[in-house]
Every structure is written in C-alpha cells, then in structure tokens.
Amino acid sequence: MDRQLAxxxxxxxxxxxxxxxxxxxxxxxxxxxxxxxxxxxxxxxxVTEAMPMILRKDPPAVEAILxxxxxxxxxxxxxxxxxxxxxxxxxxxCELDASVFGEPAMVIQxxxxxxxxxxxxxxxxxxxQVDAVIxxxxxxxxxxxxxxIAKLDVGGKLSDPRGVGVDTSSWDAYMDSTIEYYISxxxxxxxxxxxxxxxxxxxxxxxxxxxxxxxxxxxxxxxxANFLYADGKVTxxxxxxxxxxxxxxxxxxxxxxxxxxxxxxVMSHPRDKGGFLAYYNELTGFDVTxxxxxxxxxxxxxxxxxxxxxxxxxxxxxxxxxxxxxxLVQPSAPTLIAFAQLLGYPGVQPAPPPExxxxxxxxxGVNP
Amino acid sequence: MNANPGPDGLLEGVxxxxxxxxxxxxxxxxxxxxxxxxxxxLQGVRQMLPVYDAYLIDEHNSMTATLRxxxxxxxxxxxxxxxxxxxxxxxxxxxxxxxxxxxxxxxIDAHIRLGRALExxxxxxxxxxxxxxxxxxAADDALTVIRGHLGPxxxxxxxxxxxxxxxxxxx
Numbered sequence: 355m356d357r358q359l360a361x362x363x364x365x366x367x368x369x370x371x372x373x374x375x376x377x378x379x380x381x382x383x384x385x386x387x388x389x390x391x392x393x394x395x396x397x398x399x400x401v402t403e404a405m406p407m408i409l410r411k412d413p414p415a416v417e418a419i420l421x422x423x424x425x426x427x428x429x430x431x432x433x434x435x436x437x438x439x440x441x442x443x444x445x446x447x448c449e450l451d452a453s454v455f456g457e458p459a460m461v462i463q464x465x466x467x468x469x470x471x472x473x474x475x476x477x478x479x480x481x482x483q484v485d486a487v488i489x490x491x492x493x494x495x496x497x498x499x500x501x502x503i504a505k506l507d508v509g510g511k512l513s514d515p516r517g518v519g520v521d522t523s524s525w526d527a528y529m530d531s532t533i534e535y536y537i538s539x540x541x542x543x544x545x546x547x548x549x550x551x552x553x554x555x556x557x558x559x560x561x562x563x564x565x566x567x568x569x570x571x572x573x574x575x576x577x578x579a580n581f582l583y584a585d586g587k588v589t590x591x592x593x594x595x596x597x598x599x600x601x602x603x604x605x606x607x608x609x610x611x612x613x614x615x616x617x618x619x620v621m622s623h624p625r626d627k628g629g630f631l632a633y634y635n636e637l638t639g640f641d642v643t644x645x646x647x648x649x650x651x652x653x654x655x656x657x658x659x660x661x662x663x664x665x666x667x668x669x670x671x672x673x674x675x676x677x678x679x680x681x682l683v684q685p686s687a688p689t690l691i692a693f694a695q696l697l698g699y700p701g702v703q704p705a706p707p708p709e710x711x712x713x714x715x716x717x718x719g720v721n722p
Numbered sequence: 723m724n725a726n727p728g729p730d731g732l733l734e735g736v737x738x739x740x741x742x743x744x745x746x747x748x749x750x751x752x753x754x755x756x757x758x759x760x761x762x763x764l765q766g767v768r769q770m771l772p773v774y775d776a777y778l779i780d781e782h783n784s785m786t787a788t789l790r791x792x793x794x795x796x797x798x799x800x801x802x803x804x805x806x807x808x809x810x811x812x813x814x815x816x817x818x819x820x821x822x823x824x825x826x827x828x829x830i831d832a833h834i835r836l837g838r839a840l841e842x843x844x845x846x847x848x849x850x851x852x853x854x855x856x857x858x859x860a861a862d863d864a865l866t867v868i869r870g871h872l873g874p875x876x877x878x879x880x881x882x883x884x885x886x887x888x889x890x891x892x893x
C-alpha cells in the first residue's frame with residue numbers, strides 16, 4: 355500500500371522530487387468511508403517536509419452506506435477553501451481508478467484537533483471549552499448556509515448528487531422531489547414492518563410542508579462527530595461527502611437527531627446565546643422555529659436514513675455479511691421514538707436529554 | 723418487536739462478524755482461542771433460544787407432575803421424610819400447568835403479515851388525508867388509532883434493544 359500511495363502522491367504533487375509514506379494505519383470510526391492516516395515525507399527543491407495526510411477510500415459497492423463521489427468531494431473542498439472561511443482539510447486529489455487502492459479514493463490533509471467530541475460533554479475533560487467550541491461551530495454553519503451557492507456548486511454536481519431526481523430549481527420543487535424520493539425508496543428500506551413509522555414520517559412531510567427558506571449548500575451530515583476542535587475553536591469540519599443543495603434547516607434537524615442518538619448536547623450550547631438554535635437565528639436571521647426544527651429533524655434524518663437503512667436491509671437479506679450494518683439496527687432504534695414523538699403518537703413521551711433547553715423538549719411540527 | 727432481524731439473526735451476525743472482521747486480525751493465540759470460545763457460546767445461545775421457553779415450561783409441568791407422582795408410592799409410609807414428600811406434592815405439585823408457548827416461526831409469520839397490513843393501511847390513509855373533506859378527518863382519526871398502537875411498541879422496543887448511550891465508533 356505504501357508504494358501505491360507514494361506513486362499516487364507523486365502524481366498529485368507534481369513538484370515533489372521524492373515521496374515516502376510512513377505510519378500508514380486504519381482510523382477506526384467513520385461509517386461510510388474507509389479512512390487511513392499516514393505521513394507523507396515530501397521532498398521539494400531538496401527540502402523534505404512531513405505532511406500529515408488521510409486516505410479516504412470507498413468501500414465495496416454492496417457494503418456502501420452512502421454512494422458519493424470522491425471527485426465531487428475533492429472539488430467541493432477546494433471551493434470551500436477558496437470561497438469561505440470554513441476550516442476544512444486541503445484535498446490533494448483523487449485516484450478514481452479502483453485498480454490502485456481497490457476502490458476510488460482521495461487524499462486529504464490530516465488536520466490537528468481532537469475528534470473525540472464527546473470529551474466536550476457530560477463529565478468529559480474539555481467541558482470548559484464546550485460553549486466556545488459549539489458557538490464557533492454555529493458560526494461556521496451559519497457561514498455555510500449563507501454562502502453563495504454558485505461559488506460552491508462546482509459544475510452543478512450538488513443539485514442531485516445521488517441522481518435520484520431531486521430538482522433544486524425552486525424550494526417547492528426541491529421539497530416535493532426530495533420527499534418523493536423518500537417515499538418511493540420505502541420498499542428498499544423496510545426490512546421489517548416496524549419501518550412503517552418511517553413511512554408515516556415521509557408521508558406526513560408531504561402533507562405538512564413549512565414556509566420556504568432560500569436554498570443553501572448544506573453539509574448533509576452535520577452531527578456531533580463531524581468536527582475537530584482545539585483551544586476553544588473548531589479546527590476542521592469534516593466528512594463533506596453528503597454535501598448538496600438543500601434547505602438549511604436540514605442540517606439543524608439532523609444535528610438534533612444525532613445529538614439525541616450520540617448522547618451529546620450540542621443544541622444546548624452556547625448557553626450565553628440561548629442555545630444553538632437561538633444563536634443560529636441571531637446569525638442568519640432565518641428565525642427557524644421549534645416546529646420547523648421538528649419537521650426538518652424528520653426530513654434531514656430521512657436523507658441519511660434512506661441509504662443507510664437500505665444498506666441495513668441488504669445485510670438483513672444477507673447480500674453481504676458486514677457486521678456494522680447489523681449493529682446499526684440497535685443505535686437507530688431511538689430514531690423511531692423521536693419520529694413517533696414528532697408525529698404526535700399517543701403514549702410516546704421520551705425523556706428529554708438531561709441538558710436540553712426547555713425549548714428543545716417540544717417539537718411537534720408534523721402532526722398529523 | 724423486530725421480526726427481522728430477530729435475536730437469532732443478530733447473534734448469527736455477531737458470529738460472522740467475529741469470524742470475518744476480527745479473527746483475521748488476531749495474532750495472539752490465546753486471544754484467538756477466546757474469540758472462538760465466544761463464537762461457540764453465541765452459537766449455543768442461538769440453539770437454545772428457539773426451545774428455551776418451551777423447554778422451561780415443559781420441565782416446569784413435568785416437575786410438578788413428578789412431585790405428585792413421587793408421593794404416591796409413599797401413601798402408607800409414616801415419618802417426617804414421607805410427610806415432607808406429601809407436603810411437596812400437595813403444594814408445589816399442585817401448581818397449575820403452564821400453557822405451551824406458541825410456535826415461534828408461526829408467530830413471526832403472522833406478525834409480519836399483520837405488520838404489512840398496517841403498513842398498507844398507512845399508505846391508504848395518506849391518500850384519504852390528501853383528498854380532504856370528511857374522509858380526511860376520518861383518516862386522521864384512523865391514523866391516530868394506528869399510531870396509538872405503534873407508539874408504545876417503539877418505546878418498548880427501544881427500551882429492550884438499547885444498550886448504553888451513544889453510537890459506538892463515533893467521536
């Protein structure tokens with residue numbers, strides 16, 4: 355692997371006279387791509403520099419949780435670096451020829467910072483940084499959601515990156531076509547009839563559309579595990595593979611869902627700004643309501659749930675034998691409770707997260 | 723409860739995951755053996771699960787009958803030992819038999835058929851809800867009935883299936 359990687363890097367770094375790879379090892383965590391860390395010792399003009407890097411590689415197709423393009427992610431990282439102040443990894447390039455690494459892959463900068471973000475919450479060692487870090491995270495998300503789409507949507511690839519018929523010509527067209535994608539995907543994800551709660555959620559989305567907001571570039575997997583931090587600042591927002599044009603409230607809704615699943619409390623911070631949503635509204639002027647947050651929790655969750663649950667169904671049907679997909683049955687169970695609560699199911703009163711703000715506890719924007 | 727994957731499918735997945743994703747990377751012989759032992763235990767649990775309830779009930783009913791039967795030959799015997807035998811026959815031996823559990827495969831099949839019927843009902847109700855008028859109001863009420871069934875189920879399922887907090891493998 356070291357030899358193939360060095361050869362690829364020599365192509366991606368044409369001014370390099372010599373490249374040597376050291377310390378190549380898999381990084382645990384990250385469900386959709388296989389990631390490996392290494393140091394590239396790159397010699398230019400007789401001077402050797404150690405460059406921390408990451409190889410992000412697609413899994414085999416049958417095992418994939420998300421079907422995304424490394425080329426699009428590479429171009430997006432370049433655009434984000436050129437046109438925003440968002441801290442993102444430099445992308446050095448792609449190797450799309452599967453014969454080299456087994457599957458298409460990309461090489462990106464390995465940014466410093468703590469990726470174990472649960473250290474910020476509960477009794478973690480960095481709880482003293484949580485308000486500063488989450489406040490910064492909120493500012494970065496507001497910057498992304500107010501950025502010029504034309505500058506980030508390189509070649510128009512972010513309109514319908516999955517190729518499922520999503521139409522971003524207007525907010526209504528986007529919402530209608532995306533919800534149709536969710537509903538029509540139901541047979542691919544219903545590995546058990548209890549998934550009818552997800553179906554109920556999708557159909558309810560169609561019957562209860564909220565007010566429009568300007569479409570924006572959304573991260574697409576904005577969750578408590580997809581950033582690094584150090585010294586009270588976010589040092590990198592990571593995992594941009596699901597980025598696309600969408601409604602900015604999707605990122606907020608998915609964060610709420612993952613905040614609950616991850617046992618974190620991002621949405622409660624920064625406390626001096628009244629929590630994440632209040633600060634986000636102050637920064638963007640979008641005035642997102644609790645009801646809208648509930649609606650987009652289902653909408654944003656569906657966007658991730660469709661491909662992931664389809665992968666789980668392939669595992670349940672024994673099309674492959676990877677354990678991760680079976681494991682996902684377990685931690686995704688609370689999502690059904692969240693859906694049931696948001697849809698107003700009788701008898702569903704889950705306890706709010708311990709640190710939740712009062713305004714987080716009631717979000718019933720999609721009933722009936 | 724999920725009928726698919728059920729407990730057997732989850733256990734089988736763990737065994738296969740250990741075989742294909744863990745064992746190839748275990749170089750220590752003792753650890754290798756420990757993983758194999760875990761697989762063996764899990765396979766044993768897989769084999770135990772389908773018959774566990776039935777066997778316990780069968781054994782329960784058999785033991786009460788045995789306690790009763792064992793006291794019969796001692797009917798003319800006196801003394802504290804025979805008295806204790808009769809006492810056991812008259813107390814524990816008279817506990818009523820437990821009913822045999824339903825065949826699990828038949829239960830799962832019926833469970834899935836009923837679930838698919840509710841699923842189809844949600845689709846039908848959505849059409850009525852979008853049509854508006856009296857039918858929509860009635861469909862709202864009907865959907866509330868279905869949600870009233872599903873709500874406590876998902877809460878109970880989650881309580882049963884959830885282990886610990888958070889998602890393993892995420893920051």
